[in-house]
Amino acid sequence: MPLRPRVVEDVTRADPTVAKRLGELGVATVHEAAGRTGLMHGIGAVTPGLAMGGTAVTCLNYAGDNLMVHAALALCEPGDVLVVGVLSPSSHGMFGELLATSARARGVRGVVLDAGVRDVAALRAMGFPAWAKTIGAAGTEKALPGWVNVPVSCGGTVVFPGDVVVGDDDGVVVVGREDAAEVLERAEARVAREEGTRARLQAGELGLDIYGLRERLPQGNVGGVG
Numbered sequence: 621m622p623l624r625p626r627v628v629e630d631v632t633r634a635d636p637t638v639a640k641r642l643g644e645l646g647v648a649t650v651h652e653a654a655g656r657t658g659l660m661h662g663i664g665a666v667t668p669g670l671a672m673g674g675t676a677v678t679c680l681n682y683a684g685d686n687l688m689v690h691a692a693l694a695l696c697e698p699g700d701v702l703v704v705g706v707l708s709p710s711s712h713g714m715f716g717e718l719l720a721t722s723a724r725a726r727g728v729r730g731v732v733l734d735a736g737v738r739d740v741a742a743l744r745a746m747g748f749p750a751w752a753k754t755i756g757a758a759g760t761e762k763a764l765p766g767w768v769n770v771p772v773s774c775g776g777t778v779v780f781p782g783d784v785v786v787g788d789d790d791g792v793v794v795v796g797r798e799d800a801a802e803v804l805e806r807a808e809a810r811v812a813r814e815e816g817t818r819a820r821l822q823a824g825e826l827g828l829d830i831y832g833l834r835e836r837l838p839q840g841n842v843g844g845v846g
């Protein structure tokens with residue numbers, strides 16, 4: 621018996637203001653603020669220089685078939701990020717410039733694929749933010765019903781519909797919907813702390829005092845030769 625397809629239309633989304641701000645703070649800061657969790661592995665920026673923060677609409681597809689990418693896009697709202705999972709490894713070009721045209725018209729902030737992407741030159745020319753496992757021109761069928769807005773695996777992490785997805789040149793990080801506000805608070809505090817560190821570095825300070833190193837060295841290990 622084939623697996624039972626499922627399309628969930630209602631998504632409880634993270635606060636859009638929080639998602640947008642996390643996008644501005646960037647992947648490294650958000651990952652740190654989230655206790656070094658949520659980072660996708662093996663997913664890279666296809667459109668360098670573009671960043672985003674938004675709420676996940678997810679889909680799960682059979683390898684070589686992107687029917688559910690089209691279905692998921694139809695349920696996207698402004699501020700969403702389309703997250704594309706596959707049931708088995710795929711390097712097919714599951715998303716390209718036509719889908720990006722549709723995504724942009726719906727106010728989608730970007731796409732993240734645990735598979736391939738194609739029409740890369742066009743995506744770059746459009747400035748449509750995309751992250752993927754690989755670039756792959758191989759075409760996809762539009763035949764097999766799968767899943768929309770179920771939890772999906774992408775880049776070795778799980779993404780629930782409505783979670784916050786942040787992407788930039790460093791990669792992609794996911795923050796659980798329920799944790800987003802707290803992670804934002806910690807991320808802002810971290811940025812403020814780094815301002816102080818930056819000012820001290822610019823002033824040429826720190827040296828052996830960096831991160832309290834001097835105090836952590838055994839007595840006698842810092843000082844003159846011999």
Ligand SMILES: O=C([O-])CC(=O)C(=O)O
Binds near residue numbers: 686715718739760
């Ligand atoms: O046609 C597809 O399914 C993928 C693609 O190339 C596009 O979106 O332009």
Ligand SMILES: [Mg+2]
Binds near residue numbers: 718739
């Ligand atoms: Mg195309």
